[in-house]
Amino acid sequence: MIFEHKSVLLKETVDGLKVKPEGIYVDGTLGGGGHAFQVCQQLGEYGRFVGIDQDEAAICAASSRLCQFGDKVTIVRDNYENVKKVLEDLKIEKVDGICLDLGVSSYQLDTAERGFSYREDAPLDMRMDQRQLQTAADIVNTYSEMELYRIIRDYGEDKFAKNIAKHIVKAREEKEIQTTGELSEIIKRAIPAKIRATGGHPAKQTFQAIRIELNHELDVLKRSIDTMIDLLNPGGRLAIITFHSLEDRIVKKGFRDNENPCICPPDFPVCMCKRVSKGRVVTRKPVLPGAEELKENSRAKSAKLRVFEKGEA
Secondary structure (H helix, E strand, C coil), X not given: CCCCCCCCCHHHHHHHHCCCCCCEEEECCCCCCHHHHHHHHCCCCCCEEEEEECCHHHHHHHHHHHHHHHHHEEEEEXXXXXXXXXXXXXXXXCEEEEEEEXXXXXXXXXXXXXXXCCCCCCECCCCCCCCCCCXXXXXXXXXXXXXXXXXXXXXXXXCCHHHHHHHHHHHHHHXXXXXXXXXXXXXXXXXXXXXXXXXXXXXXXXXHHHHHHHHCHHHHHHHHHHHHHHCEEEEEEEEEEECCHHHHHHHHHHHHHHHCCCCCCCCCCCCCCCCCCCEEECCCCCECCCHHHHHHCHHHCCCEEEEEEECCC
């Protein structure tokens, strides 16, 4: 299958980076190279771009798409949480911009055998990096009922989490759950018929929860924000696109804490903790897709863009 992914908030993200022709830019979730292509088009003779992705299909697609920019572009297969090590290996100390487009690509969703979609029957996989040994099937079939309840409640924010976990454990006692279709049917049975008739797909939130747990998505994001801001030159920008409230809350808090890191009690007359602001939040409210983009790409409807700018040293 050809790697196809329509980049969300494309113009808004690239504009948010304020690309300088001779700057160095990083895309930590390279995907098919949509945001990367727009950034590279603005680079001058000495500009440089580093693309990072853990998905082999994305690496292949982006390499083909960006080949016209020659040695300005370096592509690395890795997780963006290792961005500091990736840059060290390339002898790069600081950069002028980093962007992340979180979530699942259209290619991953539409390629049934990757196991991300609850609309197709395929092996329960959901690995962003297929070099990883653990799959979604391992989580579904080995986690305790309490562990399943926790991740469906916390990462899926599903009010029927307890019943879904109970149904999963009961079903696997009879037969190992091996496919997305089997799991989807089990989830449907755990949710009241009246809710199924009025809400969206009943498996959506549980699939999201399992995917987040498997790929450690929220933990990686939490660990990476401070590091990415520290890697920016003064005036450099970090732009992050999120697709659900769990991610957005992490980004919002991470940016806010870097803008105002003081932990002194509010009644202290002067700051005693000596924590210094690293910069400012550019987007006081998240940037959302416009009507035209939503018309062309329904998957953009939950996207939110936030941008942080590094301050002077």
